[in-house]
Amino acid sequence: MAIERETIVTVCCSDIAGQVRGKGFPARELENRRRFGVGWTPTNIMINCFGRIPATPFGAEGDLMLVPSPEGDITLDYGDGSPVERIVLGDILTLSGERWDGCLRGFLKNALDQLEAETGLRVLASFEHEFWLDGGEERPGDAYAASTLRGLEPFIGDYVGALRANGLQPDTFLPEYGPKQYEITVDPALALTAADEAVKLREIGRSVAKKHGYHLSFSPVVTRGIVGNGVHIHFSLIDRDGNPVAYDAEAPGKLSAIGASFCAGILKHGRAICAIAAPSVVSYERLKPHSWAAYYLNLADRDREALLRICPYPEVEGVNVAKRYNIEFRGADATASPYLQLAMLVHAGLAGIREKLPAPYLSSGDPGTLSQAERDERGIGDLPRTLPEALDALEQDSVAMGWLGPVLSKAYLMHKRGEIAMAEGIEIDELCRIYARAY
Secondary structure, eight states, rough: OOOOOOEEEEEEEOOEEEEEEEEEEEEGGGGHHHHHHHHHHOGGGGGTTTTTOOSSSTTTTOOOEEEEEEEEEEEOOOOSSOEEEEEEEEEOOOOTTTBBBBOOOHHHHHHHHHHHHSSEEEEEEEEEEEEEEETSSTTTTOOOOOGTTTTHOOOOOOOOHHHHHHHEEEEEEEEOOOTEEEEEEEEEEEEHHHHHHHHHHHHHHHHHHHTTTEEOOOOOOOOOSOOOOEEEEEEEEETSOOOSSOOOOOOOBBHHHHHHHHHHHHHHHHHHHHHHOSSSTTTTSOOOOSSSSEEEEEEEEEETTEEEEOOOOOOOOOOHHHHHHOOOEEOOOTTSSSSHHHHHHHHHHHHHHHOOOOOOOOESGGGGGGGGHHHHHHEEEEEOOOOHHHHHHHHHHHHHHHHHHHOOOHHHHHHHHHHHHHHHHHHHHHHHHHHHHOO
């Protein structure tokens, strides 16, 4: 009997390391697996970006289920006779079918449920990704140059086409400021879908790049001293009927009172959030002054070096500005799970609404030109300058630790401090090369 080649479906989760890991089974069993998925263990989330488990709070004990999500399917069929790639994003559940406290997708669901239950609000979001591609051309003066796309048309076309084939709505693809650096964006969606799409976008990008013989990296720093790759998280607030609520034409920055409280909560807990949003040793090689990346805890109108940026919008007749109005969090990168990043922003924003925090100071210009006293007067704080500093800030923020809960907070700190220990003694340029391969 002739051998019939079978397709394997891998059910996966996005973990603390921002990696997508899982287990596979024959595709013909997918519908049967949608209820109970595959076996998983708590310590699986402790695998770091180096592929090691320096320490774990769970040991070798415990059993869980990694269950496919109905919205999680990724199918990559290149139509050339090569094997079809099948991935399904899933949820980590207890054996009784409850959300496990260490499931990052479940953590985001919990945050969104709390926001809607307490305020009636939902979040629209989109993850704007920058990446490095070794197949790109590097020449003097090539920032944003159309010439850097030449020769990459087959890759670009397949990447955009694969996104669309998997239900994402591509918005832009462009050459970026750095050498061999590009940016891809998709349309906004409700927050859980947006986070799912961020995971899908990264995995699809890596697959398409490999298909074309390239290496694609979302690492925050590929070459030290060169502008890094960020993940800019755009968000806005809507009510249950889909009406935008963050815009107020009469307010400073046109940010409504509830939108301002949401942003104030993010800034209040911004140092702790950095440990989640920029969670690698090399992340802080990107977060430098005058590098088009966040360096201070501030809200600004259209300033690309602010942590929170009020984004521009067309101010022409016929444009519904309220629907286009959104805030951008610029302190994140792709060494983190999108679920964890967005959940922390939602928790912090909800805390700001609960406390009815006043609108943050709307800064303009470089905060570095101000004295420390002037920054203090305006409520402009400093971001952590290293991952250890960020982790200390997280641990010292009892409110943020409470959002994570005892299981996830302990696992997260242990995981990241283990990563730091493994990175010690590695020369920074070599470390950048390692992270570029990992992400």
